Amino acid sequence: MAKADVSIIDYGVGNLLSVQRGLEHFGASVELISEPKSVEEANRVVLPGVGAFGNAMKTLKRLRLIEPIQELAERGTPVLGVCLGMQLLLDKSEEHGLHDGIGLLTGSVKAISNLGSNNESLRVPHIGWSPLYKPDSCSWAGTILEDLEEGSAVYFVHSFAATDVPSGNRIADTRYGGNEICAVIGHENVTGCQFHPEKSGEIGLKILHRFMLQ
Amino acid sequence: MGNLRIIARLDIKGPNLIKGIHLEGLRVIGPPSEYALRYYKQGADELIYMDCVASLYGRNHLADIVRTATKDIFVPITVGGGIRSVEDALDLLRAGADKVAVNTAATSNPELLSELAERFGSQCLVLSIEAKQVGVDKWEAYIENGRERTGLDVIEWVERGVELGAGEILLTSVDREGTRQGFDYNLIRLVSDAISVPVIASGGMGRPEDIVPAVCQGHADAVAIADLLHYKRATIGEVREVAKREGFTVRTYG
Amino acid sequence: MKRDVIGQYKLPVEVRFCSRCTVSNQRPRISFDENGVCSACNFSDSKKNGINWESRHKELEVLCDKHRKNNGEYDVIVPCSGGKDGSYVAHQLKYEYGMNPLTVTWAPLKATQIGRQNLDAFIASGFDHVLGTPNTEIARKLANLSFRHLGDPFQPFIYGQSNFPLHMAVKYKVPLIMYGENGEVEYGGDMKNAYRPTRDIQDHDKHYFSGMPPEFWQEHGISLKDLYPFMAPGFKEIKSNKTEIHFYSYYKYWDPQENFYYCKENTGFTPNPERSQGTYSKYASLDDEIDGFHYYLAYIKFGLGRATSDSAHEIRDEKITRAEGAALVKRYDHEFPSRYYDIFLEYCDITDAEVHDVIDSWRSDHLWHKVDGEWTLKHAVWYESDQPK
Numbered sequence: 001m002a003k004a005d006v007s008i009i010d011y012g013v014g015n016l017l018s019v020q021r022g023l024e025h026f027g028a029s030v031e032l033i034s035e036p037k038s039v040e041e042a043n044r045v046v047l048p049g050v051g052a053f054g055n056a057m058k059t060l061k062r063l064r065l066i067e068p069i070q071e072l073a074e075r076g077t078p079v080l081g082v083c084l085g086m087q088l089l090l091d092k093s094e095e096h097g098l099h100d101g102i103g104l105l106t107g108s109v110k111a112i113s114n115l116g117s118n119n120e121s122l123r124v125p126h127i128g129w130s131p132l133y134k135p136d137s138c139s140w141a142g143t144i145l146e147d148l149e150e151g152s153a154v155y156f157v158h159s160f161a162a163t164d165v166p167s168g169n170r171i172a173d174t175r176y177g178g179n180e181i182c183a184v185i186g187h188e189n190v191t192g193c194q195f196h197p198e199k200s201g202e203i204g205l206k207i208l209h210r211f212m213l214q
Numbered sequence: 215m216g217n218l219r220i221i222a223r224l225d226i227k228g229p230n231l232i233k234g235i236h237l238e239g240l241r242v243i244g245p246p247s248e249y250a251l252r253y254y255k256q257g258a259d260e261l262i263y264m265d266c267v268a269s270l271y272g273r274n275h276l277a278d279i280v281r282t283a284t285k286d287i288f289v290p291i292t293v294g295g296g297i298r299s300v301e302d303a304l305d306l307l308r309a310g311a312d313k314v315a316v317n318t319a320a321t322s323n324p325e326l327l328s329e330l331a332e333r334f335g336s337q338c339l340v341l342s343i344e345a346k347q348v349g350v351d352k353w354e355a356y357i358e359n360g361r362e363r364t365g366l367d368v369i370e371w372v373e374r375g376v377e378l379g380a381g382e383i384l385l386t387s388v389d390r391e392g393t394r395q396g397f398d399y400n401l402i403r404l405v406s407d408a409i410s411v412p413v414i415a416s417g418g419m420g421r422p423e424d425i426v427p428a429v430c431q432g433h434a435d436a437v438a439i440a441d442l443l444h445y446k447r448a449t450i451g452e453v454r455e456v457a458k459r460e461g462f463t464v465r466t467y468g
Numbered sequence: 469m470k471r472d473v474i475g476q477y478k479l480p481v482e483v484r485f486c487s488r489c490t491v492s493n494q495r496p497r498i499s500f501d502e503n504g505v506c507s508a509c510n511f512s513d514s515k516k517n518g519i520n521w522e523s524r525h526k527e528l529e530v531l532c533d534k535h536r537k538n539n540g541e542y543d544v545i546v547p548c549s550g551g552k553d554g555s556y557v558a559h560q561l562k563y564e565y566g567m568n569p570l571t572v573t574w575a576p577l578k579a580t581q582i583g584r585q586n587l588d589a590f591i592a593s594g595f596d597h598v599l600g601t602p603n604t605e606i607a608r609k610l611a612n613l614s615f616r617h618l619g620d621p622f623q624p625f626i627y628g629q630s631n632f633p634l635h636m637a638v639k640y641k642v643p644l645i646m647y648g649e650n651g652e653v654e655y656g657g658d659m660k661n662a663y664r665p666t667r668d669i670q671d672h673d674k675h676y677f678s679g680m681p682p683e684f685w686q687e688h689g690i691s692l693k694d695l696y697p698f699m700a701p702g703f704k705e706i707k708s709n710k711t712e713i714h715f716y717s718y719y720k721y722w723d724p725q726e727n728f729y730y731c732k733e734n735t736g737f738t739p740n741p742e743r744s745q746g747t748y749s750k751y752a753s754l755d756d757e758i759d760g761f762h763y764y765l766a767y768i769k770f771g772l773g774r775a776t777s778d779s780a781h782e783i784r785d786e787k788i789t790r791a792e793g794a795a796l797v798k799r800y801d802h803e804f805p806s807r808y809y810d811i812f813l814e815y816c817d818i819t820d821a822e823v824h825d826v827i828d829s830w831r832s833d834h835l836w837h838k839v840d841g842e843w844t845l846k847h848a849v850w851y852e853s854d855q856p857k
Contacts, residue, residue, distance in 0.1 A: 158337065361748055
């Protein structure tokens with residue numbers, strides 16, 4: 001059987017169908033996988049996710065997927081974490097207790113602030129479309145954001161965000177209530193999007209397409 | 215508030231998109247897929263699909279419609295109507311829904327909200343409330359597509375719902391719904407100010423300009439539009455223009 | 469004491485449901501064709517395919533041209549109630565056809581708040597209006613008597629609804645009376661007038677009064693003097709006024725739900741905030757606190773309640789499917805009109821025990837039996853066993 005272009009890790013959480021459709025939109029062949037062996041053989045992997053960090057890590061552990069994902073990343077296979085999937089790629093999370101992540105990217109997960117930069121109260125979860133900005137002297141060439149203009153809006157829905165991310169790994173930020181939030185982070189072949197590219201209209205599709213070309 | 219979201223609401227009965235007045239007298243508008251795609255292309259920030267006969271038949275039948283929609287529509291989709299259990303919600307999420315909206319079942323079994331929030335996360339869970347004014351600054355929650363009363367005070371109910379795990383509120387004014395007379399700004403404000411999760415205002419939009427008081431007076435985080443769009447009296451783009459002119463932060467589209 | 473429902477209403481003993489709508493052959497005077505389709509559904513097909521509405525519209529123009537007075541005097545009597553149907557007809561006649569209607573309402577036995585509000589809004593939208601209210605004491609006596617003898621408290625209302633416009637027509641010297649729909653034709657009754665715009669005044673008794681005109685109540689101690697407002701004017705006066713009763717449903721495609729939308733836009737009509745008991749709908753028959761008992765007794769006598777009638781026409785008008793209609797009938801048809809029950813008891817000066825005796829006397833064996841001590845219909849549109857083959 002020919003290997004699929006992209007493999008989405010199905011560990012029972014999240015709207016996988018939309019991610020699948022988003023990737024298929026460009027003619028990619030997509031498979032859903034949940035076995036360690038399938039992860040090992042994948043060409044490209046997407047780690048989706050919604051819900052709680054702790055539960056997700058427990059499930060990944062139970063399915064014995066954590067080592068295969070780590071090894072896959074080490075081999076240079078492109079990995080894309082989406083939303084909770086991005087958070088799982090980090091070292092640890094403070095959501096409902098302290099939990100270890102998969103550790104492919106440096107940083108940790110903390111609750112987003114419910115106070116804006118002017119001390120105004122903010123709604124949590126952060127839900128809605130928000131523009132992507134380049135942090136400092138970052139270029140998007142070579143990243144999954146290569147085809148986008150700065151200020152392109154994408155769809156966020158989350159209560160927690162990545163923090164303590166080394167500046168070299170910060171690819172894009174967004175702002176919520178004047179506070180900066182990591183939107184896209186990455187190092188070499190491992191990338192994470194806090195937002196949902198599969199829910200971000202044509203902009204999101206461009207991002208998924210670029211991931212396909214990596 | 216984050217960016218104001220402009221959402222297209224599609225009320226579905228069987229295979230048809232329908233529209234009523236005061237949630238009554240439901241007229242067939244056309245095929246849902248055609249209208250949904252049109253609104254996606256017009257720049258709708260999200261879509262909401264509500265199954266209007268779900269309570270009557272005891273289950274939600276929108277899975278197929280949603281599955282088809284996800285082929286061409288890449289913005290968040292909320293699905294509601296007849297969701298009574300974690301299994302019902304799971305079916306819809308697997309079919310492509312991003313969020314599920316619950317009303318009737320939650321009023322008789324509020325624990326359903328915590329079950330859903332625990333399993334799928336609060337960001338997946340929308341508490342849908344049909345509010346009917348019963349006194350000065352007093353609204354009662356209705357269920358079953360506006361056909362039955364619950365005796366629940368809307369403000370008390372929304373506070374409880376959020377405590378139990380609802381991540382967002384879809385607030386429909388039964389009095390204004392389908393009337394084109396503008397939103398019930400007082401209702402929206404009282405609900406918005408009572409809780410910390412986002413509120414989607416629904417019911418009564420007569421012209422694109424109605425979005426202004428919904429945000430300024432009502433403190434709404436999003437508006438759900440049906441009649442205005444289905445009868446082609448305005449487009450999402452026109453509503454976005456009004457919002458931009460007022461200085462609201464909205465997604466740049468087009 | 470058990471009534472002979474079958475004999476009195478000439479009902480078929482075997483119950484069958486229409487294969488297209490939710491109505492059964494127990495509706496008095498309905499007929500079914502060889503495919504099991506009821507006369508109302510067949511008529512509805514002809515409305516969609518067989519009738520030339522353009523030429524009907526022209527007939528209406530001719531009729532209006534003939535009657536229009538253009539001198540400030542009324543030229544058409546429109547019976548109404550403030551509800552969607554009469555208001556629609558009056559508005560159309562005035563604004564589309566240039567007529568000068570006198571709208572007339574025969575007072576509900578006990579007006580609802582929403583009903584009165586809708587009537588006021590209608591009048592405020594630009595109509596002259598007369599409200600005929602009979603002596604409440606007599607109306608109440610008649611309600612009591614008709615409930616006990618006919619199983620329907622609504623007779624005093626029904627008499628006036630037919631006869632009051634005839635009086636007004638004679639008094640104001642207006643020959644033309646325009647009703648909304650011909651219920652017999654639209655909803656599955658005597659189809660004799662399906663292709664006429666009018667009906668014969670003599671058919672009152674059979675079609676609307678269950679064979680019992682007001683005069684009948686003299687036997688029960690109501691004097692002719694007291695019955696006067698409920699009775700029709702003398703036949704001679706009706707004739708010399710050249711009175712004609714027409715139906716708007718002959719001239720224009722009749723769709724009750726569309727009338728609701730029209731009146732929402734044009735006559736200030738508001739649906740009820742709550743659904744009516746015994747049905748799902750909020751826009752039909754909102755005016756009278758007592759009318760729930762009329763519908764409920766029809767449910768007892770024929771197994772056909774309010775949800776059945778509402779769903780049946782919505783199915784024909786392609787607003788809902790038969791499956792949905794059946795689910796709605798299952799959910800709502802049997803509902804007892806409890807909201808105004810105390811008011812009903814007081815109005816009719818009757819006790820709860822007497823009410824239940826009357827109700828049970830109309831439960832025909834061919835429709836009802838007891839299951840686990842509860843009265844249950846032997847046949848229902850949602851039963852597997854009653855699905856049309």
